Amino acid sequence: MPMFALADANSFYVSCETLFQPGLRRKPVVVLSNNDGCVIARNAAAKKYVAMGQPWFQIRHASFPEKIYAFSSNYALYHSMSQRLMSGLEEMAPRVEQYSIDEMFLDLTGINNCIHFEDFGRQLRAHILQNTGLTIGVGCGPSKTLAKSAQWASKEWPQFGGVLALTPDNPRRTEKLLSLQPVEEIWGVGRRIAKRLNVLGIKTALELAHTHPAFIRKNFSVVLERTVRELNGEACIPLDEMPAAKQQIVCSRSFGQRVTEYNEMREAICHYAERAAEKLRAERQYCRHVSVFIRTSPFTPGAIHYGNVAGEKLTLATQDTRDIIALAMRLLDRIWLDGHRYMKAGILLDDFTPSGVTQLSLFSEEQPRNDSSALMAVLDGINQSRLGQVWFAGRGINPQWKMKRKMLSPAWTTRWSDIPVAMVR
DNA sequence: TCTGGGGTCCTAGGACCC
DNA sequence: TCTGGGGTCCTAGGACCC
Numbered sequence: 001m002p003m004f005a006l007a008d009a010n011s012f013y014v015s016c017e018t019l020f021q022p023g024l025r026r027k028p029v030v031v032l033s034n035n036d037g038c039v040i041a042r043n044a045a046a047k048k049y050v051a052m053g054q055p056w057f058q059i060r061h062a063s064f065p066e067k068i069y070a071f072s073s074n075y076a077l078y079h080s081m082s083q084r085l086m087s088g089l090e091e092m093a094p095r096v097e098q099y100s101i102d103e104m105f106l107d108l109t110g111i112n113n114c115i116h117f118e119d120f121g122r123q124l125r126a127h128i129l130q131n132t133g134l135t136i137g138v139g140c141g142p143s144k145t146l147a148k149s150a151q152w153a154s155k156e157w158p159q160f161g162g163v164l165a166l167t168p169d170n171p172r173r174t175e176k177l178l179s180l181q182p183v184e185e186i187w188g189v190g191r192r193i194a195k196r197l198n199v200l201g202i203k204t205a206l207e208l209a210h211t212h213p214a215f216i217r218k219n220f221s222v223v224l225e226r227t228v229r230e231l232n233g234e235a236c237i238p239l240d241e242m243p244a245a246k247q248q249i250v251c252s253r254s255f256g257q258r259v260t261e262y263n264e265m266r267e268a269i270c271h272y273a274e275r276a277a278e279k280l281r282a283e284r285q286y287c288r289h290v291s292v293f294i295r296t297s298p299f300t301p302g303a304i305h306y307g308n309v310a311g312e313k314l315t316l317a318t319q320d321t322r323d324i325i326a327l328a329m330r331l332l333d334r335i336w337l338d339g340h341r342y343m344k345a346g347i348l349l350d351d352f353t354p355s356g357v358t359q360l361s362l363f364s365e366e367q368p369r370n371d372s373s374a375l376m377a378v379l380d381g382i383n384q385s386r387l388g389q390v391w392f393a394g395r396g397i398n399p400q401w402k403m404k405r406k407m408l409s410p411a412w413t414t415r416w417s418d419i420p421v422a423m424v425r
Numbered sequence: 426t427c428t429g430g431g432g433t434c435c436t437a438g439g440a441c442c443c
Numbered sequence: 444t445c446t447g448g449g450g451t452c453c454t455a456g457g458a459c460c461c
Contacts, residue, residue: 033429040429040461057427073429100461190459221435223459250431257426299428346430404427 001168002235003117004147005106005140007089007124010155010162012102012134013041016081017071019133020412020420029069032056035254035404036072072405080413081132088131092124097240105144107239112167121163140165144237145230146174148187149205153177168233178206178231188227193220205231245352246283251276252293252346255401259342265294266329268401270394272347273328277321278383280349281376286317289351290324292331297343308335317353320372321379324349325392 009015013031018024028046030039038055049064059068082101090096095107111120121138128136139151146166154164166174184194186205202208209231217225226236251272259265269292280287295307310331318324328347382390410418 035429036427038428053428055428060427103461188459192458221458223435246432248432252430254429297428344429 001109001142003108003111003140003142004144004235004239005108005117005121005124005138006144006147006151007104007106007128007136007138008151009085009102010135010137011041011043013073013078014043015134016078017074017409018043019081020409024069027069028064028066029071031071031073032407033073035256036406037254040073070407072408074409074411076411076414077409081134084132085128085134088128089124092127095239095241105147105239108140117165117167118163121165122161125162135162137162140167142166142168142233143230143235145187145227146233149177149181152181152185175206178209179204181205183208186227186231188223193224196220245285247352248348248350249276249279249283250346250348251279252344253403254344255342256404257401259401260340262336262338264399264401265336265342265345266332266394267396267399268345269328269332269347270325270392272345273325274321274392274395276347276349277319277324278380281319281380285352285354286319287349287352288314288317289349290314290327290331291348292328292335292346293348294332294335294342294345296340300341303341306337306340310334313351316368320369320376321392325394
């Protein structure tokens with residue numbers, strides 16, 4: 001019988017911030033999305049005042065019984081803390097799957113020959129706390145979905161001390177927990193599906209578990225059918241140790257202020273194209289398809305919302321920034337309309353192949369650039385060295401539209417000049 | 426004034442083939 | 444009355460995740 005654990009950090013982004021400003025730990029703290037747009041993480045103290053996804057401008061001027069501390073997202077810090085967290089977890093289990101920036105599935109099959117699952121969970125917690133300063137929750141179950149449910153419960157009820165195991169030898173306990181879990185809290189059930197299930201009278205995880213899989217498959221999908229089976233302890237979703245190569249790369253951003261000039265938009269698209277090409281090379285892939293999209297804000301009252309996307313296939317697969325910028329510029333020209341106040345734009349690369357020269361068309365005039373890989377290697381080498389930066393002129397210098405990050409914390413763990421100093425008297 | 430970014434998988438339907 | 448059947452490939456859109 002397989003056994004999975006899910007380990008996940010408590011309010012990860014906020015914890016990363018308060019780790020270096022411990023005085024804020026018990027105060028309400030939130031982390032904001034890019035451009036300081038809306039709330040994407042809250043600690044326990046902030047949960048009673050602020051909803052997930054709530055726009056910051058609504059909160060900033062509202063009055064609360066306590067001051068709410070806000071940080072712009074600092075992904076350099078979160079990534080570096082994530083790496084420490086993940087290597088700490090890897091040390092404790094032979095087979096693991098990193099599921100998100102702060103979550104890891106661990107294969108615990110057979111481990112109960114030596115130690116109880118919950119004792120193991122407590123060891124895991126202590127190990128991570130000591131090595132990173134982060135507090136994690138641990139849920140165990142015979143399927144990934146049940147491990148997720150256990151982890152949800154470990155946070156919902158503090159008396160579990162952040163560790164909870166659902167095991168086949170105690171089915172009553174699993175039933176009890178599932179009867180208390182609303183369907184929208186199940187892993188794989190989002191708002192839409194939850195609504196439809198509620199209409200059918202299925203409100204709790206236990207009620208979903210007791211619904212016939214064939215009925216679910218017919219009326220919903222094979223995905224939800226799998227969830228039903230997983231809730232019944234049947235492991236349908238295996239541990240994925242080697243995540244497959246990416247199938248698409250997206251670079252998109254909302255602007256710090258609206259873009260109305262064509263030249264500004266060109267700079268932005270050029271910048272995103274550069275970033276996307278860099279990511280593509282880091283993945284050691286070549287792409288054969290590029291799309292560009294631009295859109296206005298759907299929230300502006302009165303204004304007509306405009307959004308459009310254009311895509312095109314490349315004759316030759318490429319990972320050369322010059323090819324991707326050139327095509328992106330042509331695509332932008334197809335969808336650009338004067339007179340709109342654009343809020344967001346982006347580029348998407350897909351249709352990947354692991355090597356550049358696939359099959360040269362007999363009649364194609366186009367030939368691959370022979371200096372490409374050497375030049376790109378030099379570009380990436382300089383930019384990764386952190387000693388200097390080079391970029392394509394089309395991106396411009398210090399543009400108006402760049403991201404707002406007014407409340408950014410220092411790069412505590414990734415920049416020498418920002419390393420915290422301990423004062424000893 | 427002000428509302429995130431980056432992914433995955435599945436399905437339905439159209440185009441096209443013989 | 445009744446207007447084929449079966450297959451593949453591609454794309455757009457919808458659902459989900461953090």
